[in-house]
Amino acid sequence: MTNEANTDVVRAVGVVGAGTMGHGIAQVAAQAGYGVCLVDIDADALARGQAGIDKSLARLVAKNRLSAEESAAARGRIQGSTSLEALYDADLVVEAVVEKLEVKQAIFRQLDAGCGRATILATNTSSISITRLAAATSRSGKVIGMHFMNPVPVMTLVEVIRGLGTDQATYDAVEAVSKRMDKTPVEVHDAPGFVSNRVLMPMINEAIFCLYEGVGDAEAIDRVMKLGMNHPMGPLALADLIGLDVCLDILRVLQSGFGDPKYRPCPLLVKMVDAGYLGRKSGRGFHLYA
Numbered sequence: 001m002t003n004e005a006n007t008d009v010v011r012a013v014g015v016v017g018a019g020t021m022g023h024g025i026a027q028v029a030a031q032a033g034y035g036v037c038l039v040d041i042d043a044d045a046l047a048r049g050q051a052g053i054d055k056s057l058a059r060l061v062a063k064n065r066l067s068a069e070e071s072a073a074a075r076g077r078i079q080g081s082t083s084l085e086a087l088y089d090a091d092l093v094v095e096a097v098v099e100k101l102e103v104k105q106a107i108f109r110q111l112d113a114g115c116g117r118a119t120i121l122a123t124n125t126s127s128i129s130i131t132r133l134a135a136a137t138s139r140s141g142k143v144i145g146m147h148f149m150n151p152v153p154v155m156t157l158v159e160v161i162r163g164l165g166t167d168q169a170t171y172d173a174v175e176a177v178s179k180r181m182d183k184t185p186v187e188v189h190d191a192p193g194f195v196s197n198r199v200l201m202p203m204i205n206e207a208i209f210c211l212y213e214g215v216g217d218a219e220a221i222d223r224v225m226k227l228g229m230n231h232p233m234g235p236l237a238l239a240d241l242i243g244l245d246v247c248l249d250i251l252r253v254l255q256s257g258f259g260d261p262k263y264r265p266c267p268l269l270v271k272m273v274d275a276g277y278l279g280r281k282s283g284r285g286f287h288l289y290a
Contacts, residue, residue, distance in 0.1 A: 008176065009091060009118070009173050010034065010091040010092045010120070010173055010176075010177050011034065011035065011091055012034065012035045012036075012037070012089060012090045012091050012092075013026075013029040013034045013035070013036050013037075013090060013091070013092050013093075013094065013177075014036070014037045014038075014039065014086070014087035014090035014092070014093040014094070015029070015036065015037070015038050015039065015093070015094050015096060016039050016040075016084065016087070016093065016094070016095045016096060016097055016107055016111075017039075017040060017095065017096040017097040017098075017124075018038055018039070018040035018042075018045050018046045018048065018049025018050070018080075019040075019045065019049065019096065019097075020052070020150060020151070020243075020281070021096045021124055021148060021150060021152060022038065022040070022049060022094075022096035022097075022124075023038065023049035023050070023052045023053050024052075024056070024148065024150070024151055024152025024153055025094055025096055025124065025148055025152055026038040026049070026053065026078055027053045027056055027057065027074070027078075027152070027153055028152055028153055028181045028182070028183070029181060030053075030074040030075070030077040030078045031066075031070075031074045031153075031181075031182075032177075032180045032181045032182070033077070033180070034077065034177075034180075035077050035079075036077055036078045036079070037078075037079045037080070037081055037086050037087055037090065038050070038078055038079070038080050038081070039080070039081045039082065039083065039084055039086055039087055040080075040082065041082055041083075042082070043082050046080050046081075046082060049080075050078070050080055053075065053078065054075065056153055057071040057074060057075060058071070060153070084107070084110050084111065084114065085114060087111065087114075087115065088111075088114040088115050088116070089115075089116070090115065090119060091118070091119060091120065092119070092120045092122060092173070092174070092177060093111055093115065093119060093120070093121055093122065094122045094123070094124055094146055095107055095108065095111075095121070095122065095123045095124060095125075096123075096124040096148075098249075099125065099126060099127065099128065099246055099249040099250060099253070100249070101128055101132065101133075104123060104125065104128065104133055105132075105133060105136040108121060108123075108133055108134075108136045108137050108143070109136050109137065111137075112136070112137035112138055112139060117139065117142075118142075119142065120142050120143075120144065120170050120173060120174065121137065121139065121142055121143050121144075122143075122144050122145065122146040122174060123143075123144075123145055123146065124145075124146060124147055124148055125145060125147065126147055126193070126194075126196070126197050126246070126250055127192055127193045127194070127197050127249070127250040127253040127254065127257075128253060129163075129190055129192070129257075130143060130144065130145040130161050130162065130163035130166070130190045131163040131164040131165070131190055133163070134163040134164070134165055134166070140163060140164070140165030140166070141165050141166060141167035141170060142166075142167070142170050143163050143165070143166060143170075144160065144161065144162060144163065144166050144170050144171065144174050145159065145160065145161030145162075145163070145190070145194070146158060146159075146160060146161075146174055146178070147159035147160075147161065147194060147196065148183070149196070150241065150242060156182070156183055156184045157183065157184055157186060157196075158178045158181075158183045158184065158185045158186070159186055159188050159194050159195065159196055160174055160175060160178065160185045160186065160187050160188070161187075161188055161189070161190050161194055162187070162189075162190060163190055164190070171187070191257075192253050192254050192256075192257030192258060193250060193253065193254050193257075197250050197254070198254065201247060201250050201251050201254060201263075202254075202262065202263065203235055204235045204236075204238065204239045204247060205247075205251055205263075205265060205266055205269070207221050207222075207225070207234075207235035207236055207239075208236070208239070208266040208268055208269050208286075209266045209268075211236065211268065211286065212266050212267065212268040218236045218286040218287060219287075221234060221235070221236055222234020222235065222236050222237050236285075236286035236287065237286070237287060239279060239285065239286060240279030240280050240285035240286055240287055240289070241279065241280055242279070243278050243279050243280075243281055244269060244272055244273050244277065244278045244279050244285055245273050245278050247265075247269065248265055248269055248270065248273050251263055251264075251265040251269075252265065272285065272286075
């Protein structure tokens with residue numbers, strides 16, 4: 001298989017990381033007709049991810065957005081594994097693990113060594129430099145950012161980010177894959193936080209400072225932004241949905257990347273992450289969850 005000008009070069013998709021983003025990406029890829037291999041080194045995390053896909057597909061069927069036959073076909077296209085070696089034959093691999101540069105670099109090095117030379121290596125990073133990740137490989141032309149939004153099956157945006165060396169054929173192929181997944185690809189430049197999180201995270205951080213300084217309680221802050229700015233979800237509830245640990249990681253990337261104190265994470269955010277209050281996934285964040 002070769003990645004030439006033809007954009008229809010992707011038939012098999014690999015996803016690294018079976019968390020909220022990873023299993024969502026695997027689901028939409030399978031719904032688009034791709035054969036998918038979902039990999040997580042933690043067998044329990046892999047099982048939770050597969051269960052999350054089952055639940056999401058069932059919800060789509062219940063809402064008449066997908067037939068039972070389409071759901072079964074999509075689920076049948078997804079395989080699971082705890083080994084990265086299972087992805088060596090993929091045409092496109094999307095990494096969706098923790099937002100830590102060194103973890104992502106290690107994965108990219110192994111994929112670069114094991115995958116075919118035509119394989120595109122994409123990352124779902126929400127803030128880390130695509131160029132730095134590409135430098136961990138010998139295929140900078142085939143490395144690209146493919147930043148999905150949460151929840152993946154619902155949100156239509158995919159930020160597509162070129163690294164310094166990303167070639168046009170790779171961009172064209174990823175743009176075509178995004179559209180086949182019924183997403184809207186938007187090209188942005190490789191800068192800390194890209195567009196989405198460079199704009200969003202300072203707003204969330206400022207909302208946390210409002211809570212920290214006693215300007216309002218969490219419910220009041222979220223209600224003001226929902227009713228006054230017509231946001232579908234308040235910034236603190238959104239932080240809980242994203243994961244407070246993820247928000248903290250992104251803010252630290254922004255602070256380090258720009259060297260600007262305006263990105264300094266609120267001390268309350270740091271304290272809550274230290275306490276294990278990570279939002280919806282832990283049952284407690286700025287709000288409580290069953």
